[in-house]
Amino acid sequence: MAAPAKNKIFWGSLVHSKTLDELEYLHDTAVAVDAAGKMVAIEQGAGDVAKAVETLLPRLGWAEADVDVVKAKDGQFFFPGFIDTHLHASQYPNVGIFGNSTLLDWLNTYTFPLEASLSDPAKARKVYNRVIRKTLSHGTTCAAYYATVDVASTNLLADLCLAAGQRALIGRVCMDQLSPAYYRDESPAAALAATRASIAYIESVDPGMKLVRPCLTPRFAPSCSGPLMRGLGALAAERPDLPIQTHISENKNEIALVHELFPPSSTGAADDSYASVYDAFGLLTDRTILAHAVHLGEAEADLIATRGAKVSHCPCSNSAITSGAARIRWLLDKGVCCGLGTDMSGGYSPSVLEAARLAALVSRHVAMGGDEHAKLTVEEVLFLATKGGAEVVGLQREVGGFAVGMDWDVQLVGLGTVDAEGGVEGVAEGTEEDGNVDVFGWESWPDRVAKWVYNGDDRNTKKVWVRGRLVHERIHS
Numbered sequence: 001m002a003a004p005a006k007n008k009i010f011w012g013s014l015v016h017s018k019t020l021d022e023l024e025y026l027h028d029t030a031v032a033v034d035a036a037g038k039m040v041a042i043e044q045g046a047g048d049v050a051k052a053v054e055t056l057l058p059r060l061g062w063a064e065a066d067v068d069v070v071k072a073k074d075g076q077f078f079f080p081g082f083i084d085t086h087l088h089a090s091q092y093p094n095v096g097i098f099g100n101s102t103l104l105d106w107l108n109t110y111t112f113p114l115e116a117s118l119s120d121p122a123k124a125r126k127v128y129n130r131v132i133r134k135t136l137s138h139g140t141t142c143a144a145y146y147a148t149v150d151v152a153s154t155n156l157l158a159d160l161c162l163a164a165g166q167r168a169l170i171g172r173v174c175m176d177q178l179s180p181a182y183y184r185d186e187s188p189a190a191a192l193a194a195t196r197a198s199i200a201y202i203e204s205v206d207p208g209m210k211l212v213r214p215c216l217t218p219r220f221a222p223s224c225s226g227p228l229m230r231g232l233g234a235l236a237a238e239r240p241d242l243p244i245q246t247h248i249s250e251n252k253n254e255i256a257l258v259h260e261l262f263p264p265s266s267t268g269a270a271d272d273s274y275a276s277v278y279d280a281f282g283l284l285t286d287r288t289i290l291a292h293a294v295h296l297g298e299a300e301a302d303l304i305a306t307r308g309a310k311v312s313h314c315p316c317s318n319s320a321i322t323s324g325a326a327r328i329r330w331l332l333d334k335g336v337c338c339g340l341g342t343d344m345s346g347g348y349s350p351s352v353l354e355a356a357r358l359a360a361l362v363s364r365h366v367a368m369g370g371d372e373h374a375k376l377t378v379e380e381v382l383f384l385a386t387k388g389g390a391e392v393v394g395l396q397r398e399v400g401g402f403a404v405g406m407d408w409d410v411q412l413v414g415l416g417t418v419d420a421e422g423g424v425e426g427v428a429e430g431t432e433e434d435g436n437v438d439v440f441g442w443e444s445w446p447d448r449v450a451k452w453v454y455n456g457d458d459r460n461t462k463k464v465w466v467r468g469r470l471v472h473e474r475i476h477s
C-alpha cells in the first residue's frame with residue numbers, strides 16, 4: 001500500500017504566467033503544499049530553504065517530521081504542469097505514421113482501424129499505460145483525452161489515469177455515421193446510453209471528479225447524426241458540470257462535408273457556418289473545447305467568442321496532415337480563450353513544449369502571410385501551454401499557476417549544466433543526459449526560458465507532481 005500523503009514544502013525558483021504576455025519569476029520562494037495537494041502558503045525572500053521552512057512550520061502548525069522538503073537546485077525552476085487540451089490516447093501507437101495523408105483519408109486509412117482494435121482490453125491497457133507515462137514524462141499534468149467508441153476501454157483509460165495520478169478529461173467517442181460499419185455507434189440511442197454508462201463509471205471511481213472527469217465527445221459533426229447531436233446537446237444541458245470536446249474547421253474538405261450534411265434548413269441554424277451547426281444542437285457552450293479552428297470565418301469566430309467556447313490549437317497536427325495554419329492572434333484578439341493540443345496522432349509529438357514551439361513557428365508563418373502582429377512570443381506560447389490550457393479545460397481555479405488555493409500540478413525543469421552546484425550529480429556536462437539545452441551561466445532568466453522553449457525536451461523535465469503527488473521522476477534529476 002502507498003504511504004499516506006505528507007505535507008510538503010517546495011523551495012527554489014518558480015516561473016509562471018502572470019498574464020498572456022508576461023512571465024513572473026519568483027526566486028528564493030517556498031510553497032507549502034498540504035497532504036491533499038493544495039498550496040496553502042507562499043513565502044518569498046527567506047534567504048535559504050532552512051529559514052523558509054523555519055518560518056512556515058509554526059505558521060502552519062506543521063511538525064518538521066510530518067513534512068517533506070523538496071529543494072530545486074540552482075538554475076532549476078518549478079513551472080506549472082502542461083495542459084494538453086486535445087489528444088487521442090487511442091491513437092498513440094500511430095504517432096509519426098501519417099504519410100502524405102490529409103484529414104479524411106487519414107481517418108479511414110490509419111485511425112479508425114487502430115481505434116477499433118482497442119476494444120481488445122489487453123491492447124488498450126498497453127497503449128493507454130504508455131501514453132500516460134509518456135505524456136507525464138514530458139510534463140503534462142492534465143490531458144483532455146479522446147478514448148474510443150468502446151465503453152470498457154474508455155473506462156479503463158480513466159482507471160489508468162487515476163492509478164498513474166494524471167489529471168484527465170476522458171471522452172467516450174460518439175459517432176454514429178460516416179465511419180466503417182465495424183467502428184461506430186449503432187444508433188443515436190445506443191451512443192447516448194453508452195455515453196451515460198461511461199459517465200456513471202468514471203464518477204463512481206472518482207466521485208468528486210478530483211482527478212478524472214467524463215467529457216461529452218461528439219467526434220465531429222460529420223460523424224454524428226442530427227439526432228445524436230441533439231441528444232448530446234440535451235445531455236450537456238442536463239449536466240452543466242461536464243465539459244464537451246469536439247473538432248471544428250480543421251480541413252477544407254471536412255468543412256464542405258459539414259455544409260452538405262447540415263444545411264441550415266436541416267438544423268434551424270442562423271447561417272451555414274460549422275460553428276452554427278454545433279450551436280444549433282446546444283453544443284457550443286462555455287464548456288466546449290473546439291480543436292483546430294483553422295479555417296473559421298469572421299462571423300463564426302465571433303459566435304465562438306460570444307458563446308465563450310474555447311479553442312485547442314494543434315500546430316503539430318495542423319502541419320503534419322497539412323490542415324492549415326490557425327490564426328491564434330486573431331482569435332485571442334477576439335477574446336477567445338486558447339490552449340495547446342498535441343492532437344496525437346494527427347500530431348506526432350507527445351510534448352506540449354513541442355506544441356508551444358510549433359505554435360510560435362506557425363504564428364511566424366501566419367505573419368509571413370502578411371500579418372506581422374500574428375507572431376506569438378515565448379511568454380504567450382507558455383501561457384497557452386499552462387494558464388490558457390487550464391481555462392480551456394475549465395480548471396483555471398485549480399491549476400495553471402502558483403497561488404494559494406491552487407493544486408500543486410507542477411514540473412521541475414532543469415536545463416543543461418549551469419555550474420558545479422546547478423548541475424546534476426553523476427551527469428557530465430555536454431552529455432546526452434545533460435539534455436539539448438546548453439546554459440553557460442550568463443543568460444538572463446527570460447533567455448534561459450526561451451532556450452528551454454526552443455531547444456528543450458523531456459530530459460529537462462526532472463520531476464512532475466499532480467495534486468502534490470510525485471508522478472514522474474527522471475533517473476538523473
Ligand SMILES: Nc1nc2[nH]cnc2c(=O)[nH]1
Nearest residue numbers: 088219220247317343346
Ligand atoms: N486531427 C483529428 N481530427 C479529427 N476529426 C475527427 N476525428 C479526428 C481525429 O481523430 N483527429
Ligand SMILES: [Zn+2]
Nearest residue numbers: 086247291343
Ligand atoms: Zn483530434
